[in-house]
Amino acid sequence: MTLSLSSFVLVLSVVLMLLKNNKTFKQFLANKLQKSFSKLNRHIPISTNFHLNQSKNFEKSVGLAEVYDALLQLQEYGVRGFRQNAVLFHRASSLNAIHLEQLRKLNYFEKLEESNEAVNANQKTINSIIEHTLTQLLDSNSLDNADGRELLSVCNGLGYDYQENGVLKRRISHTKTLSPKSNQSRVNEAISHMCRDWHPKYEQERRPLMDFITSRLRSNRFQGRTLVVVPGSGAGGIAHEVALAFPEFDVHSVELSTLMYLCNEFALGHGHSISIKPFAQHFSGQLDTQNQVRDYQIDLSKVKRPSNLQVHLGDFCEFRPYEEYDQIIVASAYFIDTAENLFSYFDAIENLKFFCSELQWINVGPLKYGTQPKVQLNDKELTKLRKERNWKDLYHKCDSKDLNGYLTNEKSLYQGFYGLVKFHSTYKERK
Template sequence: MIDILVILTCLFIVMSVLRRYSPFQKWMAQRIDNALHKSQLTTILYSPSLRLIPKNANPNDMNNIENFFISNNTSNLKSISESLRQLKEYSIKAHNANGTIFKRTRELSNDMINQLRELQYFSKITKINESIQSNGQMIDLLIESFLNDLVNVNLNSLNNDNKKFLYEQLNDICKNVGYAITPEYQLTKILNFEPDSLYINSDQYRVVEAVSHICRDWSQPFQNERTPIEEFVLNQLETLNFNNQVERNLVVMPGAGLGRLSHNIATKFPSVKVQSIEWSTLMYICNMAIYSTSHDLEIRPFAMHYSGQLSTSDQIRPYEIQTSSITKPNNLDVLLGDFRTYVPSTGVQNGKYETITVVTPFFIDTAENLFEYIETIESLRYHCKTVQWINVGPLKYGTRPLVQLNVEELEKLRKIRGWVDISQLVSTDYEELNGYLTDTKSLYQGYYGLLKFHSKLTNPGM
């Protein structure tokens, strides 16, 4: 009896200590979250249709659904739910960060604080809070548009055995971000919504990145960043004379971000199938929402950028995007998944495309293993007569790259692997440098030189 009491006392003490230990709290919260949403892991979202299919579903439910990826690990319903929660938490997290900036002023003397009042420094912090609130309202529009699409596609447009199951799952997701689904399958907003808890793995850097990319891809002031990329890609595609060929052609664009370049390609070449591929669920949700929202957007992308600003008005200036007038081209598929597992559609005359052209803007240097990207591009030769590769971007390698090739090495590697360069340009002159989400009204501005090449694979598939 004494031994049991000792054991129980020890367990009580250990649990009391662990409850105050932050890593344990995060671990326990993650385990609980996984248990509550385990079924979401086995419900797959198939893009571009937005159809949700449980893994154990009736095979008939897969009718008319194309699967473009060998692996669906990045597109389960849980990843969609997590990304929506992260978007919803933008306002809370950003207000907290801005509150920290305010709290730091308490460490100053009264004379210093009075001088800040004369500078209207605290008024600036208030205006930034208002900008955060405005951005949050814009994000709510994107969330609502995407949820409406999910509900309409999976509950209003279909009759299948999974409808009750999907209704329960979608309703849980909606309730986490301030919405609910009525028994008539209509999306409604929850008044005075407050989340029960914050998502413990929320990555607000990625949220801000996705929202900022809306500006880069769709607002007029960032056209100067898009033009050098668009001009090279569209000019090279024109040399392929798509419209003069009878067989179908495919343009594939991995790392599509918010989708403006793939949109413009599809618009300029309406007879060509265009498939954009994005691995980030946050980017994908924002891209899809842009096509479905009926509201124009106003975004203040630099609101939380305190460093290097010329004035408060510059820091919180809005960018307007006429999203209500943006329509997705019929020949464009917006896909969510890992490009390395991508397989093109087989529904082509004679079983193959005439040409598959891979467009990689600001993409190849994101690879951990650059060879995997190249092998994936080359594997497309088994689905077409000719593979073309058009690249634009810097070689600014990201996290933990296994290999970091320079321009000369990459050119030699293409030759070794059977590619023939049609053109190659390197832009390093000051006048040719290209910004990337650069605040042109700040003291700090970053610009890149661009490697542009167009290559053709000489060893076709069997």
């Protein structure tokens, strides 16, 4: 009797799940984790284009340690996905013989195997993201100093060797240590955003946002130097399109999530087709297995980095341009409801007035608050707040019947759509 790879992984994952309750095994894992996370014990800042130096746009840059942590989480995707499916396998296996026989007739366990195969396919794309990131870091920095040695340590910790000929090579055998801080929901969100931001199928979700932003940008005849800032830009699709549509403007993309940032940089620099199965582990609401594990091919060879686009990793609330502009326009999409403190977003945007003669804000997105918000304003309150803070609306519309999808699976029984708050405002500095 032979086992398929997926069946073997399911069995192995069940064994690991049982082992995790063993005290000796848990102590062994703790020791491995301690060694893994002791590699980076000092802050090494990272700036635009993966340079290991302090960014001019942030008072404190995100560090190499955060990038390493994100890469570890990406590397864990497959193992954790198999483990999650093993839990489903284990639960079903506890049923009585009659029910198990009925599940076999439904090919239920084959469905779990197909999900595992889809997870494995996603891991191959994720490995490309990891290798692209490491290659960019190695190519952008000197390796003969302390920071360079830390970078080589990062590669080693992820199972890669940097050879004398400049080639990054993955070791055949590499023991993965699972981070206790790993957030796989964020990993899934990031790779799903690769589809939303770059796959033609999701053009129907992106187009209403882009049409509004570009129409408002074209409604003004800007003179002199113009900067468009795209906060919370995710995997970077909107910032990329704005940069292409307005080559005369500088466009700065700012993203706080290291996972999203790495996906953005990968999309701009990979140059080859990739495959993503975004619903591989979405078991609820499915019509059939084939829809659950279906593939999205994204041709990144068609994606080129515009010369007027800069991609930043950092907190938008701390972002500062290092140049003066005649006008700065903040273009936010699906952003303001992500704030823990909405007032900090207002403050950050208004502080950009110190770097320009004219400040404008174009927004399109829902008001679906998350991230433990201190305040949750409705559209009417948000409109009043803009007026209170000396913003003058040039355009405002909120239509609950004009709905926009967000990572929507149109071939499932559950689909998410949002009404959009659209406004375009200009700021008059408060006295």
